[in-house]
Amino acid sequence: MDNIAIKVNGLTKIYTQSNKPPVVAVDKISFAIEKGKIVGLLGPNGAGKTTTIKCICGLVIPTEGHIFMEEIDINRNLRFGMSKISAVLEGNRNVYWRLTPCENLAFFAGLQGISYRSVKPYTNKLIELFKLQDKRNTQARYLSRGMQQKLAVACAFVKQTDILLLDEPTVGLDVESSYELRELIKNMAKESGKTVLISSHDMGVVESICDCVIIINKGKIVTDDSISNLFKLFSTSSYRFEVLDKLSTLQKEQIQSQFDLAKIVEKDSQTIIDTELKTHDELYNLIDILKSNGSKIESITRKEPDFEEIFLKIVKNEK
Amino acid sequence: MKNNITLFITIIKRDWLEMIRYSFNMVSGIVTLYLLFLFIFLGYRAVGAQTANFGNNLDSIVVGFMLWNFSTFACSSLTWNLFEEARIGTLEQLYMTSLGFDKLCMFRIVGDFFLNFIFIVPVLVLMMATTGRWLHIDILSLTPLFIFTLASAYGIGFICGGLGLVFKQIQSFFQIVQFVLLGFIAAPVNKIPVLKILPLSLGTNLIKEVMVNKLSITELPIIDLILLALNGIFYFGIGFIVFKICEAIAKKRGLLGHY
Ligand SMILES: Nc1ncnc2c1ncn2[C@@H]1O[C@H](COP(=O)(O)OP(=O)(O)OP(=O)(O)O)[C@@H](O)[C@H]1O
Numbered sequence A: 001m002d003n004i005a006i007k008v009n010g011l012t013k014i015y016t017q018s019n020k021p022p023v024v025a026v027d028k029i030s031f032a033i034e035k036g037k038i039v040g041l042l043g044p045n046g047a048g049k050t051t052t053i054k055c056i057c058g059l060v061i062p063t064e065g066h067i068f069m070e071e072i073d074i075n076r077n078l079r080f081g082m083s084k085i086s087a088v089l090e091g092n093r094n095v096y097w098r099l100t101p102c103e104n105l106a107f108f109a110g111l112q113g114i115s116y117r118s119v120k121p122y123t124n125k126l127i128e129l130f131k132l133q134d135k136r137n138t139q140a141r142y143l144s145r146g147m148q149q150k151l152a153v154a155c156a157f158v159k160q161t162d163i164l165l166l167d168e169p170t171v172g173l174d175v176e177s178s179y180e181l182r183e184l185i186k187n188m189a190k191e192s193g194k195t196v197l198i199s200s201h202d203m204g205v206v207e208s209i210c211d212c213v214i215i216i217n218k219g220k221i222v223t224d225d226s227i228s229n230l231f232k233l234f235s236t237s238s239y240r241f242e243v244l245d246k247l248s249t250l251q252k253e254q255i256q257s258q259f260d261l262a263k264i265v266e267k268d269s270q271t272i273i274d275t276e277l278k279t280h281d282e283l284y285n286l287i288d289i290l291k292s293n294g295s296k297i298e299s300i301t302r303k304e305p306d307f308e309e310i311f312l313k314i315v316k317n318e319k
Numbered sequence B: 001m002k003n004n005i006t007l008f009i010t011i012i013k014r015d016w017l018e019m020i021r022y023s024f025n026m027v028s029g030i031v032t033l034y035l036l037f038l039f040i041f042l043g044y045r046a047v048g049a050q051t052a053n054f055g056n057n058l059d060s061i062v063v064g065f066m067l068w069n070f071s072t073f074a075c076s077s078l079t080w081n082l083f084e085e086a087r088i089g090t091l092e093q094l095y096m097t098s099l100g101f102d103k104l105c106m107f108r109i110v111g112d113f114f115l116n117f118i119f120i121v122p123v124l125v126l127m128m129a130t131t132g133r134w135l136h137i138d139i140l141s142l143t144p145l146f147i148f149t150l151a152s153a154y155g156i157g158f159i160c161g162g163l164g165l166v167f168k169q170i171q172s173f174f175q176i177v178q179f180v181l182l183g184f185i186a187a188p189v190n191k192i193p194v195l196k197i198l199p200l201s202l203g204t205n206l207i208k209e210v211m212v213n214k215l216s217i218t219e220l221p222i223i224d225l226i227l228l229a230l231n232g233i234f235y236f237g238i239g240f241i242v243f244k245i246c247e248a249i250a251k252k253r254g255l256l257g258h259y
């Protein structure tokens, strides 16, 4: 238990509105996040990611269930919970537009009771790391979207909490800014041993910075596993053979009869065979068939799914 | 303790910075208020110059007008600021302070109370210069009267702010509240003493006694002073309770980040 940063137990959130049917946004989910881990919270639109994060932040009161940090129920002791977490919430709406980056950082440190004098060296470091030096005295409303988002993340860091919650921090950023921001989050979190829960629709971000992912769909957890395990789980046994010449009719018949999933495509003087090979024997059998007519194998590749495909498969299977 | 001082300074500094950044708004606000007063003043002079009490009545208008501005600001510092912060998305961040949002609100009120003087004093000076009648400003007597009078305005502000968290559309509602405040300030408590139970009414009356009739706080009826203190505490407390109820509803419905 000691190495658990956040424990969510049977969390349920049902939004009730007048004249509208209640919405079950989160449905009895439970998970635990280990200290120092970066965990991705994934799911299609409306899956309940933001609701989950806001419940952890104490901004939305759960209908049922509990959230523990160090064995303390945060809805019993909200101030304790808030001393543990900082968050960047959905949309670029987390900083004061009329204040400069420096003033914003000072403000958010102050919200946590950290005096500006004591945090000044750290704010300077953050400004530098997040490449905001040139803009340190420019009001946030004049910064680019990417810079505003970086500032919001920096403001979360300046509170120096153990846990960081990020709700779609890279949404709306261009490829480069998104890359920059995700590297910063990863490096800084690892450096200071922070626990991070990050929601994102960008599978590149998730794959590159998360240790584990929790995938939710329609308010329920469908997967809670490490990224490497998911890759193993979904590693396919599909192979592609490129052969330099055309196959004989006999070869095609043999392949088709032994490997029912095989697809043979002939292009110019080249043949491409896509098939599933479940055992090593099958691999040898196929090679033997090719060898029987002296076909020259140009390449054999094993196709790995990318994380986006894995994600889609998981979400679709659950429908 | 040190944390709390840091939080207090942080809150005031932010309010101060925003005030400077919006200094155009501030200056235009002062000008608008002054023009509005000028309008009232010229109108009143045209119809009331012959009456015996003209001077004293004019002073009362100045004091009433000042208190109206002050209570509008007090009210809006909770209503409008909460609404603005929900809009720009920082309200949720404020709620996540580890020192507690309630404390933060109280600090903001104290800070605002002082910052509002920066707004009010120039308007007051302009008004007095225009009428040519300088009011009696006895700081020692006025401070406690102001605090308890405005406590009830902050209470109303808490109610408006709380309703704003839940119902969002508060601009038009707030405009109505402004006129209700005017009604409270103008309530004739001398003729109908029971009106003393309204927010702002008794306080306005006592402040007029000091500023217009040049009484010191020790010369005011003790029963009225006690009543004023109770009145301020009551409305502030009720306002805060209503606010907490609204806040709980907003948290239940997930509305803190909406606008
Ligand atoms: N304040 C609210 N009142 C009523 N329903 C809400 C509220 N907030 C969210 N919902 C509903 O709850 C469900 C989950 O929403 P949530 O915002 O948590 O999803 P999400 O996973 O963050 O989606 P996205 O990827 O689009 O950000 C949705 O059906 C949404 O319409």
Ligand SMILES: [Mg+2]
Pocket (backbone or CB within 6 Å): A049, A050, A051, A090, A167
């Ligand atoms: Mg969301």
